[in-house]
Structure formats: structure tokens, C-alpha cells
Amino acid sequence: MAIEQLFCDCEGRLGRFLAQMVGNRQLAEDLLQDTFHDAFRLRDRLAEVENREAWLFGIARNRALSALRSRRRFRAALERLVQRPEPSERDDLELLALRDLLERHLEPDDRALLILRYLYGFDSGELAAMTGRTPEAVRQRLARAKARLIEAAGRGPSPTVQKESDR
Amino acid sequence: MSPLIELAADDELVRELLAPLARVQPVTLRRTTRRHRRPHRMLLAAAALAAALLVGGLALAGVFGPLHNAVLKPNAPTLPSPVVSGIACRLIGQSAGTAQTVLTQHGYQIEWRFQHWGTQATGTDNNPTAPQAVTGGYTSTPATVPPDSIVWDITPDDRTPNMLFVFVQAPNDPNAPTISPPSCGSAGR
Numbered sequence: 034m035a036i037e038q039l040f041c042d043c044e045g046r047l048g049r050f051l052a053q054m055v056g057n058r059q060l061a062e063d064l065l066q067d068t069f070h071d072a073f074r075l076r077d078r079l080a081e082v083e084n085r086e087a088w089l090f091g092i093a094r095n096r097a098l099s100a101l102r103s104r105r106r107f108r109a110a111l112e113r114l115v116q117r118p119e120p121s122e123r124d125d126l127e128l129l130a131l132r133d134l135l136e137r138h139l140e141p142d143d144r145a146l147l148i149l150r151y152l153y154g155f156d157s158g159e160l161a162a163m164t165g166r167t168p169e170a171v172r173q174r175l176a177r178a179k180a181r182l183i184e185a186a187g188r189g190p191s192p193t194v195q196k197e198s199d200r
Numbered sequence: 201m202s203p204l205i206e207l208a209a210d211d212e213l214v215r216e217l218l219a220p221l222a223r224v225q226p227v228t229l230r231r232t233t234r235r236h237r238r239p240h241r242m243l244l245a246a247a248a249l250a251a252a253l254l255v256g257g258l259a260l261a262g263v264f265g266p267l268h269n270a271v272l273k274p275n276a277p278t279l280p281s282p283v284v285s286g287i288a289c290r291l292i293g294q295s296a297g298t299a300q301t302v303l304t305q306h307g308y309q310i311e312w313r314f315q316h317w318g319t320q321a322t323g324t325d326n327n328p329t330a331p332q333a334v335t336g337g338y339t340s341t342p343a344t345v346p347p348d349s350i351v352w353d354i355t356p357d358d359r360t361p362n363m364l365f366v367f368v369q370a371p372n373d374p375n376a377p378t379i380s381p382p383s384c385g386s387a388g389r
Contacts, residue, residue: 040229048226061227069229128220151215152222179214186217 036076040069043089046153050090053148054097054141056132064100068093084159091163094145101141138185143178150175270377276384277354279364284308288354288364289384296368297347299354303364311357313367314340314349317375337375339367346370352379 047068051061071092082088135144142164149155149163157175161168277288284306291299296312303310318337349368357363369376 044229045226048228049224050226052224052227053221058227062230065227065229125220125223128223131217131220147214147218148221151211151218179210182217183210183213188213188217 036073036079039079039085039089040072043086046086047089047093050148050153051093051097053152054094054145055100056136060100064093064096067096071096084162087155087159087163090149090153090155094149094163098141098145134185135182138181139178143174143181146171146175147178147182271380272352272377273380274353274382276382277356279354279356286384289382291351291354292381293379294351295347296345296349296351296366299351299366299368300347303354303366307362309360309363310366311363312342312345313365314342314345315352315367315369315373315376316340317369317373317377319375350376350379 044065048061048065051064051068052058055061055064068089072089075092079085079088139147146160146164149160150157155163157168157171160166160171160175164171166174274292277285277292279285279288284303287302287306291302300310316337316339345368348371350371351366351368353365353367355365355367357365
């Protein structure tokens, strides 16, 4: 499969993932652009990649985390004061609340893991390939992130925090 | 409850909590490749500019030449010989080649005045807005002129006998007014 075809097939999902991760459409567009640029630059490795979609998502994740780290490092305080929700999300109070909850209680890396696991269906092996961790480490991290989310959402501490590592 | 069932319940809860994120609209690649769009935009800009210049040009000062309906009504030439005056009068609006042939046949020398019309139209005292003539431009004094130049005035050189100034204009001068030959009477017919 040519890299261009892979881009076409994954653009929608990647574009949604990046928008979910950074919450800023302009930044997400930039990151999508950067993701495809990175992928194109690394296209020679594509032949060795087992799951090409997961490979692309891994690049996008790295881009998103890098952007979020930079933003957090330099502008977090200011952005929390002046940040406005995207026009398309202003009336979606449930979405706004979720974004706020995720940002306050989970590290970007954990947010990415949860989103990739529960919204995009990547398993721990694929997530391990994306993140450079072992599948076991991914499972443990996922379990902790899941527990924090559930607790932050007021659904009570999860009794199965450690069970994810069994998967 | 078994751990597996609890696990599934947790997973369902997380999916439920994260569900609002599914409503986020994806971003897309910017495909406004400038290399392709720029020429298109430049063509549009050039077309718009050309249109603006055309409209502006037409609007400028009421206009000239056929487009403006400016009309030049030279006086009938007054030469020492009434006969030649009549002949010269009828050369107004004719070609420079014809004028040269006729006038030299009658023993006159010609000093050409080639008019390059300007872009300003003028009206008359009675109707200042009606373009009746053209001003601006300049007159050159070439030794010869293209034979198809149009004669629009002939006047004598008072200091040199048998010398005539023949004013011509280019047949395709975009600013040239329409030449309205004067009434020449019957002299010289």
C-alpha cells in the first residue's frame, strides 16, 4: 500500500484523534500535517511495519504529546485563563466537562492511551508498539489511568485497577 | 462478581465516560496547495485589474475617439488662394498620402505635424460635459508621416510662402476624436 493511500484511509480517524487530544482545531490541523510529514519522511520503514494504522497513530500520538508538553511548559497557566472552547463544541456541555476532567486528572500520555484503547480499539500490543513500552507496562498504565478517570468522574474508585494487567 | 465481569464493567464505564469525545469533528489536511491556487488567483486578479482599468479608462474624462464620441471640428483652411483653400478643406479627413499628392501638385510644400492625442476630453461652453474635442498629448514634427495618417487640419505658414502645416493623426490612435470635416462651400470645386 502506498503511503498516500495509507494517509487517505487514516486521515479521518487521525484527524479526530488529534482534535480529541489537543482540543484546538488549528493545532490539531498542524499536528495532522506534521504527522503525515513525519510518516512520509519515514516511509522507507513502512515495509517493516506490521500494523500501519497503529504506526501512523503512534506518530500522531507523539506529535500530540510533544505539542501538549510544549504548551504545558510554556503557556499552560495563561491558556487556562484565556482558552475558549471550539465553536463547534461550545454547546456540548458534556464534552466540555469531559475535556476539563481529562485535563485536570490525567497526564496527556494517559489520555492518549485511554482514547486509543477505548475509542479506537487498539490493544495493548499495538499500544506498546506505539509507545515503545512493553505490553505489560501498557496494561498497567492503562489500568491506572482508567481508575483515575473513573474516580475523577465520581463513579467511585475502581475495584479492578490491577485487573487490566491481566489482559 | 468475578474479576472478568468487573473488568468488563469498568471498560464499559470508561467507554461511556469517553463517549462525548466521539462527537469531536475530525480535522483534515489543508489541501489548499498554493502552487495550484496561486496561478488561479493571479489570473482572477489580473482579470479584475484589466476590467478595472478598462472601466476606469472609459470613465476617464468622458472619453475619446469613437468610444467617447468626442468630435473635432477644425475650421476650414484659409489659404492665399481661395481655390486651394477649397481643395485643402476637402482634404480634412483624408489620408496624408492623398493630401501630399494634391498639395504638391498645386505647388505647396508641406511641413508635417503629427498629433499624438492626449486622454482629456473637453466640452463646449454651452455643454461642458459633452466631449467635443481632445486635449493633452503633443505634436511631433517628423519629416514624413505614414501615408495612411489622417489629415485633421491644414494651415499656412505665414512666414514662408507656399508652405503649409498639415496636421495628421494616426488612424488607430485610441484617443483620437472623430474628425468632422468643415463646410467647404463651393470654392475650388
